Amino acid sequence: MLVPAKTLELKFAMSLIQQSTSLLQLFQLQSLLLKTSLNLNNFVTAKFLRKCLAFSPPKSLPYARALFDHVHAPDTFLYNTLIRAYLQSQNPIESLHLFRRMRLVDGASPDSFSLSLGIQACARSSEKGMGEVIHAHVVKLGFVSDLFIETALIEMYAKIGDIVLARKVFGLMPERDLVAYNVMLAEYVGCGEIGQARILFDEMPIKDLVSWNTMIHGYAKSGEVNSAREIFDRSREKDLVSWSSIISAYAQNKQCNEALRLFKGMQLGGIVPDKVTMVSVLSACADIGALGMGKTIHKFIEKNKIEIDVKLGTSLVDMYAKCGDIENSLQVFHGMDERDVLTWSSMIIGLASHGLGNDALRFFSKMIQEGIKPNDITFVGVLSACNHNGLVDEGRAHFNSMNNVYKISPKVEHYGCMVDLLGRAGHIKQARQLIEDMPFEPDAVVWRALLGSCRTYKNIEIAEEAINNLINLEPYVDGHYVLLSNIYAQANRWADVAEVRKLMRGANIQRIPGSSSIEIGNIVHEFVAGDNSHPRSDEIYKMLAEMIDRLKWAGYEPVTSLVLQDVDEQTKESALIQHSEKLAIAFGLLISVPKSTIRIVKNLRVCEDCHAAIKLISLVYERKLIVRDRNRFHHFADGKCSCGDYW
DNA sequence: ATGGCTAGCA
Numbered sequence: 006m007l008v009p010a011k012t013l014e015l016k017f018a019m020s021l022i023q024q025s026t027s028l029l030q031l032f033q034l035q036s037l038l039l040k041t042s043l044n045l046n047n048f049v050t051a052k053f054l055r056k057c058l059a060f061s062p063p064k065s066l067p068y069a070r071a072l073f074d075h076v077h078a079p080d081t082f083l084y085n086t087l088i089r090a091y092l093q094s095q096n097p098i099e100s101l102h103l104f105r106r107m108r109l110v111d112g113a114s115p116d117s118f119s120l121s122l123g124i125q126a127c128a129r130s131s132e133k134g135m136g137e138v139i140h141a142h143v144v145k146l147g148f149v150s151d152l153f154i155e156t157a158l159i160e161m162y163a164k165i166g167d168i169v170l171a172r173k174v175f176g177l178m179p180e181r182d183l184v185a186y187n188v189m190l191a192e193y194v195g196c197g198e199i200g201q202a203r204i205l206f207d208e209m210p211i212k213d214l215v216s217w218n219t220m221i222h223g224y225a226k227s228g229e230v231n232s233a234r235e236i237f238d239r240s241r242e243k244d245l246v247s248w249s250s251i252i253s254a255y256a257q258n259k260q261c262n263e264a265l266r267l268f269k270g271m272q273l274g275g276i277v278p279d280k281v282t283m284v285s286v287l288s289a290c291a292d293i294g295a296l297g298m299g300k301t302i303h304k305f306i307e308k309n310k311i312e313i314d315v316k317l318g319t320s321l322v323d324m325y326a327k328c329g330d331i332e333n334s335l336q337v338f339h340g341m342d343e344r345d346v347l348t349w350s351s352m353i354i355g356l357a358s359h360g361l362g363n364d365a366l367r368f369f370s371k372m373i374q375e376g377i378k379p380n381d382i383t384f385v386g387v388l389s390a391c392n393h394n395g396l397v398d399e400g401r402a403h404f405n406s407m408n409n410v411y412k413i414s415p416k417v418e419h420y421g422c423m424v425d426l427l428g429r430a431g432h433i434k435q436a437r438q439l440i441e442d443m444p445f446e447p448d449a450v451v452w453r454a455l456l457g458s459c460r461t462y463k464n465i466e467i468a469e470e471a472i473n474n475l476i477n478l479e480p481y482v483d484g485h486y487v488l489l490s491n492i493y494a495q496a497n498r499w500a501d502v503a504e505v506r507k508l509m510r511g512a513n514i515q516r517i518p519g520s521s522s523i524e525i526g527n528i529v530h531e532f533v534a535g536d537n538s539h540p541r542s543d544e545i546y547k548m549l550a551e552m553i554d555r556l557k558w559a560g561y562e563p564v565t566s567l568v569l570q571d572v573d574e575q576t577k578e579s580a581l582i583q584h585s586e587k588l589a590i591a592f593g594l595l596i597s598v599p600k601s602t603i604r605i606v607k608n609l610r611v612c613e614d615c616h617a618a619i620k621l622i623s624l625v626y627e628r629k630l631i632v633r634d635r636n637r638f639h640h641f642a643d644g645k646c647s648c649g650d651y652w
Numbered sequence: 653a654t655g656g657c658t659a660g661c662a
Contacts, residue, residue: 156656187657218658249659284660319661382662
């Protein structure tokens with residue numbers, strides 16, 4: 006026989022491995038390898054591992070690891086294969102364990118591949134000390150001018166927080182290729198040095214699409230959408246990443262309509278969106294409360310068979326919740342086969358914002374049972390759930406458990422929730438004390454929460470303190486002056502009312518205009534107070550007049566004290582009647598299908614007068630209305646609101 | 653028989 010049987014077997018096994026198309030096939034192949042003892046061959050095992058890891062790594066990685074652990078003396082190549090697999094997983098620290106083990110346990114010496122992988126592992130797990138040790142090895146072993154290793158070192162020093170040293174490594178490179186430039190660029194972006202990134206970008210001898218896309222993302226991250234757009238427009242070629250980056254730039258910077266416009270432009274340009282694109286598009290829908298558009302995008306995802314991974318699933322959960330459709334939010338949640346802390350947090354926050362505090366707390370317990378570790382955001386949801394249901398003791402217990410059980414330091418927003426919770430329950434002194442005790446400066450949210458309870462429980466002294474702090478923090482918000490004046494008016498302190506008006510005239514107040522929107526047929530219609538820019542404005546005002554008439558018959562009395570301008574009652578009333586939410590609802594009544602739910606999104610807190618009016622609208626017109634304001638949802642039906650009139 | 657860079661959620 007000219008060719009030894011073993012060689013034939015080997016060739017045959019290799020081609021079988023090569024040809025397999027699923028993990029299951031590989032699984033079956035493994036028994037063949039065991040029978041022929043080919044599993045003892047590192048060469049074959051490596052091929053097997055690589056093929057295995059080509060399939061979905063969360064499933065195949067543990068399998069590959071088990072296989073690896075049965076190899077008697079893994080060689081450097083085999084180690085490198087597995088180290089790389091862990092590097093791309095959620096668990097880069099395991100790469101480092103293997104890196105150490107290869108030399109100490111199996112005496113396999115790290116080659117240039119291992120070294121660059123080891124350095125990347127340090128970067129991604131912030132192992133500063135180990136990174137420096139490997140760097141020393143690199144110098145000792147003479148790998149100092151290996152492009153891959155040097156590039157890894159740039160990333161490593163940047164990620165451990167030493168961008169200056171990263172730049173030094175970059176500067177000392179005898180030659181720099183495009184990838185080295187791109188990594189340096191990405192690391193400047195990563196640590197927020199967009200100015201340095203731009204200088205480097207302009208200096209680069211050649212740029213590719215990655216360089217342009219890095220800059221688009223960099224500007225987006227720094228909040229400079231217009232610069233991001235400029236780079237996007239200037240780049241001659243645009244790929245999936247370029248489009249996704251610019252869409253995300255607009256979505257993150259609250260220019261959602263432009264984000265949605267670009268999403269259409271991308272498709273016209275022949276670029277097929279993927280799951281990453283969809284996340285940004287959905288977050289734009291969520292932001293403006295465009296439920297119809299969100300549903301359309303959901304259908305698009307299903308029609309185009311875009312994989313719904315944890316992040317995309319979470320975006321859908323979040324979108325539905327923020328668009329007021331908590332049922333669909335729950336449905337997507339239950340349909341997901343993997344959920345992470347963000348998925349659970351989104352669901353908990355969603356439920357809480359809809360006033361379903363008890364459900365939110367049940368979900369939290371389930372999350373803990375399933376072994377998902379909560380983070381600070383989860384607790385924002387948990388505490389606000391307690392808030393909406395007035396669960397003082399439970400809220401306190403969760404707040405204390407943050408430190409004691411989960412080792413999460415409460416941030417200012419958690420204190421804000423607690424102040425709100427205590428205040429709502431009437432424990433105003435305790436709430437005030439908590440502000441005193443918190444380890445940082447209270448922000449506007451905290452004072453606003455305290456103020457809310459002072460209004461309910463008519464505690465003028467603390468209200469004055471809260472509002473003066475608010476005015477200090479946000480001197481330009483007219484609403485604060487209105488509140489203060491109302492409090493004085495309630496207490497018949499008219500001299501103080503006049504004083505506030507004087508104060509207001511002195512301050513440089515830029516009104517944040519209240520605006521409300523309603524989506525009809527995937528188009529979002531936005532209204533500001535007294536708006537007559539809508540093409541159907543005449544009909545809207547006719548409907549509004551009729552609506553107010555019917556409400557008055559049902560007992561509506563405009564709360565004119567909310568209007569601070571020094572004008573007569575009639576003018577005050579007409580100002581109230583033209584509030585943006587009332588205009589949006591009038592439009593909704595005019596144009597929507599009879600009996601359908603009307604969904605309104607407001608940028609600020611819903612005003613007291615509108616809240617009372619909407620309750621009556623739900624009764625008189627027999628409609629459900631779902632209003633999203635700055636903080637939460639109000640579900641109006643049968644003359645009542647889900648918030649129980651405290652918001 | 654292997655390797656480095658760009659876009660996503662609360």
